[in-house]
Structures are given as C-alpha cells and as structure tokens.
Amino acid sequence: MIIRPSTPQILRDLQVEVEREILPLMPDAVSKMRVQMLLAVLGNCAVRSAHEIAWMTEETAEIIDYAREVSDAVGAEASRLIKVRLEATHVDDSLHLDDVAATYSRAGFALSAALDAAMDAYLNDLVLRGEALLRARVTREQEIAGGSATTGR
Amino acid sequence: MDRDRLQAFLNAVEPDRGATVLECLPIPGGYSRDTARATVQWADGTTESFFLRGDPPIDASVFRSDRDNEWLLLNSLVNSPTFNIPRPRYYDATGEYLGCKCIVAEAIPAQSMFAALQTETDIEAAKARFVDVIASIHAMPLDVLGPDIPRPTSWRAQMDALIGRLDEIQAGLQESNPVLHYVARVMRENLPREVPLALVHGDVQPGNVLVPDGAPPVVIDWEFAQVGDPRQDLGYFPQVPMPPLLYHPDPEKFCALYRERTGMAEQDLNPLIVDYFLVLGTAHLQQNMLMGAEAVAQGEHRGIMGTYLIIAITHFHNLYLNYTEQVSGSRKASA
Numbered sequence: 449m450i451i452r453p454s455t456p457q458i459l460r461d462l463q464v465e466v467e468r469e470i471l472p473l474m475p476d477a478v479s480k481m482r483v484q485m486l487l488a489v490l491g492n493c494a495v496r497s498a499h500e501i502a503w504m505t506e507e508t509a510e511i512i513d514y515a516r517e518v519s520d521a522v523g524a525e526a527s528r529l530i531k532v533r534l535e536a537t538h539v540d541d542s543l544h545l546d547d548v549a550a551t552y553s554r555a556g557f558a559l560s561a562a563l564d565a566a567m568d569a570y571l572n573d574l575v576l577r578g579e580a581l582l583r584a585r586v587t588r589e590q591e592i593a594g595g596s597a598t599t600g601r
Numbered sequence: 602m603d604r605d606r607l608q609a610f611l612n613a614v615e616p617d618r619g620a621t622v623l624e625c626l627p628i629p630g631g632y633s634r635d636t637a638r639a640t641v642q643w644a645d646g647t648t649e650s651f652f653l654r655g656d657p658p659i660d661a662s663v664f665r666s667d668r669d670n671e672w673l674l675l676n677s678l679v680n681s682p683t684f685n686i687p688r689p690r691y692y693d694a695t696g697e698y699l700g701c702k703c704i705v706a707e708a709i710p711a712q713s714m715f716a717a718l719q720t721e722t723d724i725e726a727a728k729a730r731f732v733d734v735i736a737s738i739h740a741m742p743l744d745v746l747g748p749d750i751p752r753p754t755s756w757r758a759q760m761d762a763l764i765g766r767l768d769e770i771q772a773g774l775q776e777s778n779p780v781l782h783y784v785a786r787v788m789r790e791n792l793p794r795e796v797p798l799a800l801v802h803g804d805v806q807p808g809n810v811l812v813p814d815g816a817p818p819v820v821i822d823w824e825f826a827q828v829g830d831p832r833q834d835l836g837y838f839p840q841v842p843m844p845p846l847l848y849h850p851d852p853e854k855f856c857a858l859y860r861e862r863t864g865m866a867e868q869d870l871n872p873l874i875v876d877y878f879l880v881l882g883t884a885h886l887q888q889n890m891l892m893g894a895e896a897v898a899q900g901e902h903r904g905i906m907g908t909y910l911i912i913a914i915t916h917f918h919n920l921y922l923n924y925t926e927q928v929s930g931s932r933k934a935s936a
Contacts, residue, residue, distance in 0.1 A: 477628075477629040478627050478628070481629045485906075486909075488909060489905070489909050492911065555777075556779045557779075560779045564782075564786065579926065579929055582779060585779075586915065589915040593915045
C-alpha cells in the first residue's frame, strides 16, 4: 500500500486545502463556522489516526494488569465479578481497528468493575491507581483534541 | 425559517395586520437550535424585530430539547416578577409554515452581556451583575410556573434523576465509558446537603443575558430550563470557556457573591460544591453529545456537530475527573 503521505499527513493536507480554497467561498457566518468546525475535526482525526491503535493497546494492557491486581486484593465475590470482565477482555492478535477498539471497550468494563471493587473494599491506593488510569485515558483524549475547546453552545 | 416561510406564517397568524417580512437572516452562535433574526413591517407602518428559534433537522443536529415544553415555559416565565425574558409571540407547533417547530419571540434591541464583557474594564462589577441575574432566576417563586411545567417530587428525587442520567448515558452507548461510571459513583457517595428547589436555567452564561441600555437584563435561551437544584446553574457556568472568565480565577469570590444575594450557607455553596454540580449541571449536554457520537458510530449523520462535539466530550471528561481527583485528594490527605 502507499504509505507516503501517511493518513495524518493526508488529513492535514486536506485541512490546508479546505482552509485556503473552500472556507473563503462560504457566503455567511453560519457556513463559515461549520467549515471551521470541519477543520477542527480533520485536525483531531490526524492526531488520532497516528496513535489510536497503539494507545488503545497500551491502555488495555495496563487495565488488565490493574484489574488482576484488584481481583487478588478483594473478596471472592468481587474478585469473581472482575474475572468475568477480564475473561471477556480476550486480547487477540488482530490489529484491525474495529478489533482493537472492541477489546479496549471490554477492558473499560473490567476497569469499572475493578474500581468499584476497590472502592467497596476501601482500598484507597488501588482506587487512586484506577483513577490515574482514567486520567491517562483523558489526557490522550485531550491530546487528540489538540488543546482546542469548543466555543459557544 | 426563511423570509418566504415567515411571510406565509404571519399571513396565517396575523391575517388582519398586513405583515411584510423585510428580512429574515440566519445568525450563528448556538450549537443547539437554528436561529434567525427577522424584521417585519405591519400595514400601519410600524416595524418589529423578531428572533426565530427552530429545531434543526434530526440528521443535522445533536442537541435534543422540546419546543412544546419551551413554549409552555416561556408563557409562564413572561410573568416572572424577578427577571425579564423576550415576550414570546408566536409558535409554529407543527412546522407547517416555518419548516420546523419554531418559536417566534420579540427581539430585544440590546447586545449580550458576553459582547459587553469584551470591552468591560471593571470585571468585578460585571461579575456582580451576572451573579445578580443568576440569583434573580433562582428567586422566581415556583408558583409562577403553570401546572403543566413538570417538577420533581423532591430534592432527593431530582438528585437521583441527575445522577441517574450518567447511568442512562452509559446504557445508551455501545461501548464502555469507565470515566462516567466512576464519576457517577463518586457523585452518589458525596451527595451535598439539600437546598430548596428553584427554577434552573440550564444554560446560564453571559451570552444568554441581554443588557438593554437603561433597562433590566433580559434572559434568553430557556430550552434546557427545569425545576431543580439551583446549584445546577452554578455548576454549569464555570465550564463555559469563553473569556473573560467570571468564575475563575477567584471561585470563592463568585460563590460569596451568590451566597450574599441568596442567603445560601457556605457549606451549601463553595467551590467544591460548584465542581460537584459542574458534573450534574452539564450531564444533559454530555448525554446529547455522546448520543450524537454514538449515532455517527452507527452510521447515522448528525451534521458537523456529531463529530465536532467529540472535543467537548473530552472537555467534560477532564472537568469531571478534576472533581473526583479533588475528592480522592482529600481522602488521601485524611488517610
């Protein structure tokens, strides 16, 4: 397959084209605003396409480690609930985006089950570690957003 | 919502007044409803300006709210003794004329408080005026609202419904959202003290306050209004990112002003409580945005908003975690 330009490079090039050639043609403020939003989405997709498979794979592995640790630290019933979620989070070798995303989503349920169990058992250190995993997830979401904030509502 | 449609509508609702629509132009700014400003000349030579607020097509929008309810509410609020709204004049309840359900209200010849803030030199005075507006909304006696306006059976029922919305969001997604799952739990474990229910605007920000010269402010954009905990509004406002910021960088000052206006106790309103209600006061937006993203994932189109507002989902995730980290930080400190 053709790998140069990469997907992020293609998306950034499209941004330039839309900004230079299409945005000035917009007849009114409403249309201009829509095109500016489209430009922002293209920018987000450029960041996301460069990293999303790697990021989801890394986070999934960290979540599985964390959930196993919580499972070992809590009572039998709570542990069983986490294990059910962990078993559902079977990681296969496919790197196709839909497969990686499905695994990542299942890992999210395991993380929730583990955090619930840690909170129920008042295991404060494990609660804080679970919260740190959520923070890491959101930090990457913010990286994709590129520090932009929506305006108005 | 164009000139021809408005002309046909006014011909139908005001057949004896000889309306001529001089212009009807879309205006940008809101993410939720389509908005236009129109100027109409009547047969007696007088002219009037109107704002039209209509529902955008389902496949070009993310936020959902009910125009029938908004129309009912506006017709109650016009009698409020504590604040002013633009007088609602007409409603195309079926979209037969204007192409969508659409409310036509009198346009107020005034800039918004947000626009005025751009040249304001005394931000502290502006902050006080804005807090006055919020307090005036919350001071409205609830019996002004007609019997058709829904209200929660109790404060606790309202809180359960607000927190339950975080569960509803997750149930409506085809993926996990461990951030919302965790936040909902922290919310339930840190319920604040009860305060009296009040009218909640639902989108309170300087952009939704008009400031006519020599007249009291006028509050607009009531689509997310409800009876609820007044702190929902106080939690909603700080996440609005447009400068100049009135809540930050001195949240305590903002809270103190509100307490002074309303008599609310410090333990019921302080920056940590505001952060708590930031989650609950914005959950309706988060729900609409996540459902919009989910619709896109299922192959539907929601206009540019469906994908653009993913940025805002991230923004709220970040703010929600800021709150839980404060709570867990206190837990850590006390351990």
